[in-house]
Amino acid sequence: MEQGEISLSEREFSRIKSRVYKVAGISLSDAKRTLVVSRLSKIVRALDLSSFDDYVDYLEKGASASDGQDFVNALTTNLTRFYREDHHFDHLKTYVGALMSERPRGQRLRIWSAGCSTGQEPYTIGMDLLNAFPELKRWDFKILATDIDTAVIAKAARGIYPENELSGLSGERARPFQKLSDGTVQVPQAARELVSFKPLNLIAEWPMKGPFDAIFCRNVAIYFDKPTQGAVFGRFGKLLAPEGFLYIGHSENLGSGGEGFRLVGKTIYQSKRMNKREAA
Ligand SMILES: C[S@@+](CC[C@H](N)C(=O)[O-])C[C@H]1O[C@@H](n2cnc3c(N)ncnc32)[C@H](O)[C@@H]1O
Known part of the structure; x- marks a missing residue:
């Protein structure tokens, strides 16, 4: 784990997968575990929360629209280029x-x-x-x-x-x-x-x-x-x-x-x- 990253339990990973599927239709495979940790740890820390469980609780109960959007933005894959598949x-x-x-x-x-x-x-x-x-x-x-x-x-x-x-x-x-x-x-x-x-x-x-x-x-x-x-x-x-x-x-x-x-x-x-x- 990189410095500043928070540990992610199976249960927490599964809650994150369910949430991003529900709000964005994105199906995260198990191979995306490291990506989830690296992309979301910074957000969890910035919110002053100490675990992914707390983060999902927060998203489920009363996070602002902008916090909800940050969650989605962090989990998209945006690879693209000019004249791709030309x-x-x-x-x-x-x-x-x-x-x-x-x-x-x-x-x-x-x-x-x-x-x-x-x-x-x-x-x-x-x-x-x-x-x-x-x-x-x-x-x-x-x-x-x-x-x-x-x-x-x-x-x-x-x-x-x-x-x-x-x-x-x-x-x-x-x-x-x-x-x-x-x-x-x-x-x-x-x-x-x-x-x-x-x-x-x-x-x-x-x-x-x-x-x-x-x-x-x-x-x-x-x-x-x-x-x-x-x-x-x-x-x-x-x-x-x-x-x-x-x-x-x-x-x-x-x-x-x-x-x-x-x-x-x-x-x-x-x-x-x-x-x-x-x-x-
Ligand atoms: C890999 S990029 C593809 C970009 C471009 N179409 C291309 O082929 O180069 C995938 C894009 O799909 C977007 N995306 C994922 N889920 C989406 C959803 N539910 N609604 C709209 N866009 C979504 C992501 O944010 C990301 O920018």
Whole structure:
């Protein structure tokens, strides 16, 4: 155990697992024990509590919303990067190009990045599409980016990253970033203006009505159990536009939520609901 870490009994670990499952749908495996100790010890100490049992009691009985949020924020895994699983962005470009030729200028085009972490995914969507279609600004095009973790949402909204986030990107992909005087880089303003970041728990109510032309929910459902995955993917089906696309992570599948979708590419699913002109 590192200095400052608090010991975690089996019973305490199981209480923490139940709590994070209940509030966030996150299923922590036994392998996450060390992670739980290292991430939560600091919070327990800061609250002046002496054990994880006391901490869970506190969360269950009258902790503030912000203490409850700190618990969730500490237990999420936020790994992400620009242009991750980039075959999705090539597919999206072809699809958005087709929508732009079907829909007159000024019409609505919507994309949702669900579980967006620190923002690299929705910004990649914005930058890549603006690069391919500079005229996209003439449509009512917006990207909604959501995550349960309020700390990553706050970072994402700034759009500022350490320069090494760009290592591995081609010159063409790295060029639009603005270099700031402190050595960091910022997502270009035109792409930042396309994205709205909001906190949202995928296992709670969703205030949005949709429809979304495309939904990205990649490397998020891996933290859920099968019933939760199926339920969340099934709900995406209801918010997608007819024939809209759902992009998921490389190790994920739709499970029981896949009824309304057909697989059209590697981890790319299309809503089986048809546009009225074709259904007629
Ligand atoms: C590994 S990141 C994936 C980021 C990005 N989609 C990607 O593929 O690079 C997983 C994200 O899912 C979020 N997450 C976990 N449970 C969630 C929930 N119940 N509702 C919304 N977001 C959740 C985490 O906070 C984390 O930022």
